[in-house]
Amino acid sequence: MVRFLHSSDWHLGCPYRQIPGDAGALLRERRLEAVREIAALARACAVDAVLVAGDVFDRQHVEEDLLRRTLEALAGFPGPWIFLPGNHDAALPESVWTRLERTRAGSSAELRVAARPEPIAIAEGRAWVLPAPLRARRTLADLSAWMDEAETPPGAIRIGLAHGLVEGLVPNGDEALNPIARDRAERARLEYLALGDRHGLLEVDPRTWYSGTPEPDHYRYREAGYVLLVEIDEPGASPRIEPIATARYVWEERELELPPQGPDELATRIAGLEHVLPEPLGRIVLRLTLSGAVDLRGRRAVEDALASLRAKLRHLELEDRLQLQPSEPDLARLDDGGLVGACARSLQERILRAPDEEERAVAALALRLLWREVEGLGTATERPG
C-alpha cells in the first residue's frame, strides 16, 4: 500500500494586489501557514510522500526570503516532497526551482523537483510517480502523454502527476493550454492521476482528481481549501481519497440590490449580511456588489453600515453601483427656498440628465459634499436681518 497527500496550487508569494493593507499581508502569510499545516498533516498521517501538482510558487521571481521561509515551512515533514513545476513556476533553465536548489543547502527535508519526465520511486519503490513537468510557461502539447509508454518495475503502483486542464472539462472551451487527456489514467495504466492548476477540488473520475489550492484565494472557487489524502492498496486497486479541509479564510461574493427605502431600513439590510455569512466574520473575505438607488440620507446610512461591516470582516471589497437619487425630504432639507436648494436641485438635474457616467458621478459626489457641508453647519439656515 502506498499513502500520500495530494495538493497543488499553493501560489506562495501571491501578492493579493486587490486586497491592500493588513488584510493582504495576512492572506499572503496565510499561504505559508497552510504549507506548515500540510507538513504537520503529512507527518500526522505518516504518508509516504507529499505530491504537489504544480504552481507551488506564484511566480518565478519570488524573493529570497520567501524561499527560505518555504523551506522552513516544509521542514515539518521530512519528505519526500515531490514538486511538479507548473505554469507559474515552470522548470526553466533558471527558475524558482534552481534558486530553491541553491537556497536549500542544509535543509533537512527531502525535496524532489520533478523537472524532467522521468519516473520517481517513492515508498521504497512500491510506487512510481510519473511527472509531467511544464518546462515552458505554456504549451499546447499534452505533456502527460509520455506516461503511456513510461516503464516502471512490474508490480509497482503508477501515479501520474500533471498540471493543466483536462480536455473537455470546460464545455465549449477554446483550445486549452497545457491540456491533459481525459482518459490519461486509463491509457497510462495509472492507479491515480494527481492534477493541479484548477484551484477548486474536483473529481474528474475515480482515479483522476484535482486537489485544488489548500487556501482559497479567489471568490470564484467556492470548493477550494482542501488537501487529498490518497491511499492505494496495490496495483490495479481503486484509490481511497479523503479530502481534508485546510482553508482558514472564506471568500464570499454577494450582491445586494437596495430598494429606495429609508436610511434605517438600508442599514438593516446591510447589517443583515452578518447573519447570512458563515462564522466567524473575521475570516470572511467578502466582495459585495451594491446596486439600486438611495437618497442622500440613505447614502449616509449605507456608508455607516458598510463601515461597521468592514470592521468585522477580514476584508470587504466593495463594488459600489449605488445610484444617488436625492429624495424630496433630502432636497427639502437642503432647500430652504434659497440658494442651497437651488444649487441642490441643479445638481440633481445633472445627476439625472448628464450623458456621461463620470459627469453623473461627479454631480452625485458634489451633491453629497453639499449635503455634508450643510449638515456640518447645523440644521437651520439663518435668515439675515
Place this chain on the structure above:
Amino acid sequence: MRLACITVRDFRKLAGEWRIGPLAPGLTVIGGDNEEGKSTLLEAVKAGLFEHWKISGQQRQSLNPRGGGSPRIELVFELGGVDYELKKEFGRDCTLACSRGRWRGDEAEAELQRLLRFERRHGRGERRPQHQGLLALFWVDQGTSFLPDQLTSAIEAHRDRLRAALEREIETVVGGTRLAALRARIDKNYERFYTPKGQERAGKDDELAKLRRDVAALEAETERLRRVRTTYDEKIDALQRALEKLARARDRDVLVRAQARLDRAREARDRIERLEEQRERTRILVQKERSETERLEQAANQRAERRRRLARDEEELRKVERQREELEARIERAQQRCSNLDQDQIRLAEAAACALDRSERARAARELLEREERATRLRTALEEAECTAATLARRESERAAIRIDARNLALLRAAFDERERREAVLRAQATRIELFPEPGRSARTADGAPLDASRPLDLTAPTELILDGFGRIRISPGGDLAELERRREEASERFRALLDSLGFPDLQAAEAALQRRHDLDRELAGLQAKFDNLLKSIGAADCAAARKRLQAELDELERSRAALGAEAEVRNLERDVEAAAAEARAYQVRLNEVRAEATKAGEELAALREEDARLRGRHEELLNSVTALREAVLADEAEISEADLEAERRRAEERLANARALLGAIETELESLDPARVRAEERAAQDEIAKLKSEEAEAQREVDQLQGEVRGLGVEACDARLEELERRLDELRAQLAASEREARAWKLLRETLSEQERKLTSDLVEPLRQRFLPYLRKLFPDAEPLVDRQRLVPIGLQRGDAAERLEELSVGTREQLAILVRLALADLLREREGEAPCLLLDDALVFSDERRFARMKTILAGAAEQQQIVILTCRPRDWADLQAHRILLESCRVGA
C-alpha cells in the same frame, strides 16, 4: 423713521436755541435764506445721531458755535413704532429714552448704533456712508443729490440691508452668516485643488499635483522594474535555447558516428594514395615503352617512306622531261600567232582613224547650220524688242505730258458745280422783265442792241433799256444781287484758275485728257509685258545683252564657216554625217575585236612560258631529290639491316602492352574506390566534428554568459519591489481618481452655487426695478431703468435703442433720477420693514427746469403720503403750491 422735533443749541452757526417742530408725518418744507442755517440744521441732526457724545479734538471743535458754548442737540423721533427722545450735549452727556427704557452715556450711544445700524467712526477718519446708517442714503446734503457717486456709494454701503429687504421680497436667502460659512467651506475645499483663476494647483505640496507626481514616479519605477523582469524572462528563454543547443552539441552518439565516418574515410584515402602513386609510376613506364616503340616504328616508316619517295620522284622526273618537250612546241606556235595579230591591229587602227575624222567634220557642219538658225531667230526677236521699247518710250512720254489725274478732275468738277450753283442762285434772284410790245414797237439795250421780246429778260444788275415810243427805262433789281454776283464771279474765277493751272480750256477737255491717260496706262502695260516676254524668249536681261549675245553667235558662226570651207561642201558633209559615223563605229568594233584576240594570244603565250619555267624548276628539284634519296637509302642499309630493325620493334611493342595492362588494373581499382567521394566524406566528417566541438564551446559560452547575466539581474529583489510598488501604485491611482473626482465635484459645486447666486441676484433686481419704474415713467414715459444687477445701483436709462449712462445725463436729470431711486428704495423698505426712512433733501432740485420741477413736486407730494419728507429750501415760494407743513427757520429760534 420719522422725525418729530429737532432742538439745536449752540451748534456752529446756530447760536442759541432753535426748535424746529413739530414736523409733519408727510411733507414738511423748511424755508430759510442763504446762510441762515438750513444745512447746519441737517448737520446738527446727523451729528446728534451719529457722532459720539465724547468726541474731542478737531471733530469736536468743528461742532462748536462761533460764539463759544457747548453744542447740544435734542431729537424726538419714531422708529419701529417706538417714540424715542435723544438728548446729546457733546462732551457732557447723552441720554436716550423710550417706552422700552432709558440709556445714558455710552449705553445710549450703543443703543442708538443698534437701532440705526451704523458703524461708529473712529479717530479722525473721514465720514463715510456706513458711519450714518441707511439714513445717509436718504438725507441728502445741499448740492450732492445729483452726484452719481454719492448715491452709488450710499447704496453700496447699505446694500446688505437693501438686499435683505429684497431677499425677503422673493423669500429667499442669499446672504447670511450660515451661507457665508457654507461658501467659505466650499471655497476652501475648492482652493485645495484650484487657484482663484480656476487653474489646477500644481504646487509642490498641492494634493492633486503631488498624487500625479507620485503616480508618475511609481509608474516609471514599476515600468523600469517590469523591463528588468521582461529582460530576465527573455534571458531565461535565451538560456533555455542555449541549453538545448548545448545538449545537441554534446550528443555523444552524433560525435562517435562522425568519428567513425572520418576513420573509414581516412583508411580509404590511404589506399587511394598508394594506388595513385603506383599508377603514376606505371604511367611513366608506359610512356617510356610507347616512346621506344614509336621511335623504332618511325625509323622503319622513314626507311619505307624514303624508298617510296625515291621511286615516285624518279617517275615524276621522267614525266616532267616529256612535258617540257611538248611545251616548247606550243610556245613556238603561240609566238607566231601573236605576231600576226599585231599586224592586223596596225592596219585596222589606221582605217578607223580616217572614218572618225570624216564623221567629226560632218557633225561640225550640222552644228554650223543649227547655229545659223539660232542667230537668225535671235536677231528677229531682238529687232522686235527694240521696236517695242521705242513705242513704249513714246507712250510713256505722252502719258507724262497729261497732267490731270482723278483727284484734279474731281476738284475741277467741284469748282464747275460750284460755279453752276452760284449762277443758278443768281438767276433765281434776278429781276425778270417780260416785254409785250405793241405791234411795231421794239426794245433795245442801252447800247442799242435789240431785245427779243419773246424771251423774258433776267436782270441781275441795274440795266438801262430803250423802249420805242417810251424812251429810256432804267431797271435796278432789288435784293443782294451784287453779293450773289460776286460769289458767282468768285466761283467762276476759281474754276478758271483750276483750268489754267491744269492747262485745259474747259471741263470736257480735262475729262478727255484723263480718259486718254487711262488708255495710255493700259497700252503701256501691254507693251511692257510684250517687251518682257521678248527678252525672256531671248534669255537676256536687256536689249544690250541680247545684242552682245547675237554678236557672239555671229562671231562663232564665222569661225566655223572658215574651218569647214564653202557653203556647198558644208551641206554635203551634213548630209553624210550618219554614214560617216556608222563607218567609224564599224572600224572601231573590228579593231576592238582584234585587240582582244591579240591580248588573249599574248596571255596564252605568257602562260606557256610560265609553265615552261615551272617545269624547269621542278625538273631541277626532282633531280636533286632523287640524288639525295638514293644516298639516304644506301646510308640506312649501312646502319642496320631491315630484318634487325623489325625484330627490335616487335619486342618494344610487347613491353608496352604489359605496362598498359598494369595501368588499367590500377585505374579500375581507383575508380571503384571513388577518391572524390572518399575525400568529401573525410572533409564532411572533419567539418562535422569541428562544428560539433565549436557549437559545444559556443553554447557553453552562451550558457555561462546568460547564467551570469540572469543571476546578475537580481530579479528577485526587483520582483519583490515591483509587487510592493504595484500595490502602492494601485492605491495611489485609486486615491488620485478619488481626488480628481472630488476636485471636479468641488468645482462643480462652487460653479453651481455661483451660477444659482447669479440667477437669484438677477431676480433680486426686479423688485427694485418694479418700484423705480412708476416714478421714472412720470418723468420719462418711454424710459427703462438700467440697474447694475450685482451692485443694485441704477447706472443709466434706456430710451428707445439708446442706452445712456448716468454720468452722461444732465445734472438736473441725474438729480431727479437720484431722488426717484431713493423714493423707490424707501417704498421697498417700507413694504418689507414696515416703515421707510425719512427723506431729507437740502436745497434739492435746483437744477431742474420748471416742467420737471413741477412733476417732481407732484411725485414728492404723492410719496409724502407714504413717508416723511423734509425739504430744506431757500426758495419756499417754489413749494408754495404743495400741500405741506411749512416752517420758516427764522421763526424757530427760541426766544426770538
